[in-house]
Amino acid sequence: MIAERQVVISGLGTVTPFGIGAKTFWEKMIQGESSSRLITSFDVSNLPTRFAAQVPLSERELEPLIANQKSLKTLCRAGKFALIAAQEAMEDSGLRAEEIDPYSLGLSLGAGGLGLSDVEHSDQMFHIILDSLGVEDGIRLDRSKIWKNTLEQVNPLTPLKALPNIPTAHIAIQYNARGNCQTISTACTSSTQAVGEAYRQIKFGIADIMITGGSDSMINPQGLISFSSLGVMSKNNQEYRSAARPFDRRRDGFMLGEGAAILILEELEHCRKRGGRPYTEVIGYSSTCDAFRLTDEPPQAWGSIQAISTALANAKVNPESIDYINAHGTGTVLNDKTETFAIKTVFGEKAYSIPVSSTKSMLGHLVAAAGAVELAACVLSINHRCIPPTINYQEPDPECDLDYVPNEAREADLDIVISNSFGFGGQNACLIIRRVP
Numbered sequence: 001m002i003a004e005r006q007v008v009i010s011g012l013g014t015v016t017p018f019g020i021g022a023k024t025f026w027e028k029m030i031q032g033e034s035s036s037r038l039i040t041s042f043d044v045s046n047l048p049t050r051f052a053a054q055v056p057l058s059e060r061e062l063e064p065l066i067a068n069q070k071s072l073k074t075l076c077r078a079g080k081f082a083l084i085a086a087q088e089a090m091e092d093s094g095l096r097a098e099e100i101d102p103y104s105l106g107l108s109l110g111a112g113g114l115g116l117s118d119v120e121h122s123d124q125m126f127h128i129i130l131d132s133l134g135v136e137d138g139i140r141l142d143r144s145k146i147w148k149n150t151l152e153q154v155n156p157l158t159p160l161k162a163l164p165n166i167p168t169a170h171i172a173i174q175y176n177a178r179g180n181c182q183t184i185s186t187a188c189t190s191s192t193q194a195v196g197e198a199y200r201q202i203k204f205g206i207a208d209i210m211i212t213g214g215s216d217s218m219i220n221p222q223g224l225i226s227f228s229s230l231g232v233m234s235k236n237n238q239e240y241r242s243a244a245r246p247f248d249r250r251r252d253g254f255m256l257g258e259g260a261a262i263l264i265l266e267e268l269e270h271c272r273k274r275g276g277r278p279y280t281e282v283i284g285y286s287s288t289c290d291a292f293r294l295t296d297e298p299p300q301a302w303g304s305i306q307a308i309s310t311a312l313a314n315a316k317v318n319p320e321s322i323d324y325i326n327a328h329g330t331g332t333v334l335n336d337k338t339e340t341f342a343i344k345t346v347f348g349e350k351a352y353s354i355p356v357s358s359t360k361s362m363l364g365h366l367v368a369a370a371g372a373v374e375l376a377a378c379v380l381s382i383n384h385r386c387i388p389p390t391i392n393y394q395e396p397d398p399e400c401d402l403d404y405v406p407n408e409a410r411e412a413d414l415d416i417v418i419s420n421s422f423g424f425g426g427q428n429a430c431l432i433i434r435r436v437p
Helices: 022-030 059-065 069-074 077-093 119-131 143-153 158-162 166-175 187-203 221-230 237-242 268-273 302-315 333-353 367-384
Strands: 007-016 105-111 181-184 209-217 258-267 280-289 324-326 416-423 427-435
Touching: 007 022, 007 077, 007 187, 007 268, 007 367, 022 367, 059 077, 069 077, 069 158, 069 166, 077 105, 077 166, 077 209, 077 258, 077 367, 105 166, 105 187, 105 367, 119 143, 166 181, 166 209, 181 187, 187 209, 187 258, 187 280, 187 367, 187 416, 187 427, 209 367, 258 268, 258 367, 280 302, 280 367, 302 333, 302 416, 302 427, 324 367, 333 416, 367 416, 367 427
Parallel strands: 105 181, 105 209, 324 416
Antiparallel strands: 007 258, 007 280, 209 258, 280 427, 416 427
């Protein structure tokens, strides 16, 4: 029987709607800033939602930040976020790739599946279709001409941008990671599951170090149209700066965000022997499926209740020891009510004394990257002894009656913290971390 090993987080890096780097991420988050902006990178005048939480750098501004310039040909926007965050995380950890056994180093990243939906590529394909219109029998599409024009006009490496595992592959090449490298795409739960699986790799002796986290960017025409069709985004364009309102009675959907967070997970003794600095220890993880519907949770919240309960059991901690919950907290009417119900079911009366906050109120919903960014917020909360707020919380909802840390950050001596993620398709995942003794 393999002895279970302790797993710590020894480095982190972020690219968020607040900008580049964990320092900026933490400072703006703890100040309770909104990163909401009106979308100007493409025409949204006919869309029901015209704002989002965008990373405030263009493609041209992102590119010089990437160490391996050759990788740019096959990186979509989300891939660029991932590489920039990975560079910061590795530097923060103090690890040097040439000093690591390459087969003990792996990757586990969460990713979305819309890498070719950026505005530039969409425009190019639109013009190719226009060029492929036949007029012999009236206007019609000549599909064979579309294929021919695409082959002639699109860079042959461009299709690689659409593969969700390409950022994983680039990071593996950059740091010579020859261990198990995987990419997980389970919508809003992707990066939480990715971190959880990385944790298991180290805990059970398959790897010593894992580069993990997630990245996503869906603030493009296809992403915005898709979520608008589902009716899950806020349409409060008049008050876009305060439209993301998790747990508030006036909430009408989430604000779309983009970005990445990469964390370095490491076996505790390996970290100590090399003189590394562990931020926190990962002590629990669980993932479940509702097996109910694709876009909403069962009112009884059985999947999320099981995920939280099993994570507590895996961490070998009791509900009374939890000091803070970073909620999934999207700001949709159903999600916030169901998550509140799940927390109250698991924690009973203790639920009313546990601070619960949603950083999506500031950063928006980063979809596949959401869980990793929120876990990074939890790591920094423990180390800075401070809980980020749920901003834009003004009118309590009788069905959401917990302590949501409204509008202002709160100093707190945190020891054990939970991060929840619940996604489309009925995916649920929960991570538990604690202060390193």
